[in-house]
Amino acid sequence: MNRRELLQKALGVGAAALAVSQLRAQSAASQYNGPAGGSRGSQLVTILTGPFDTSSQPNGVAPLAATPQYATYVRIQAHPGQEGKIAIGGPAMASTSGNVTDSSFLELWPNWDASFDNGRSDTWILSDPKWLNTIDLSQIYVYPEIAGETPIITAFQLV
């Protein structure tokens, strides 16, 4: 099995496991998607991946998830080739009436032409050191300085 086939297989298994966990949470009338916060499963699955578009949200500020969903690892990367900074913060960033980035706790520099740091993109990573699902994606907000730009976001959950 080559790497591509292995990745496809892993993603397929992950999606199935995630669907099961979501159904379990919904049947228990939980107020969150997937496993409860602080849990620790045995299978690492992606619950968020790819370019993240916030353009439909007020002020262009969006949470990573609309309802609480707990991850063990989150990675946000400036999208190579795009030109705006990316601000990351908490719920205060969504409700601010002033400069959105002044309410953030972190900014990522853009990487528009790979001319700095051997082309590496600025990246923010948050992970639980014990690999517990403790990071509430609905409490992490993202704001691209240039409307329509799309940071690359990945979140993993143990189910």
Place this chain on the structure above:
Amino acid sequence: MTVLTPSAASGPFTVSGAPAPIASSSTLVNQLSVKPRLGQWSKILIGGPNLGTDESTAMAILYPVPNGGQADAFVIQDQGGQNTIELSQIYVFATIPGDSPMVEAFGYQTI
């Protein structure tokens, strides 16, 4: 249940003319990062309560990020999964008064 939550101490941290603690009262967190604010020109010094305005007592010195690329950062996390990092004992100084390095801190909370 336990969740990792952004600390109230997170955000731009404006440093006037002297080293200042990240929190004025005892605040324990699991993870802390300090980065220069993008586009600002200060070097950022990080240290303990004895941090001065030169580099002789700094535990980390961050270079500014004037124009793209990866930002320099100081990151520390308790790998045991406990809130053990005391923000009131970590001091920050920006070599240009008024600059505001970005502080990001997460701590465990029970909800």
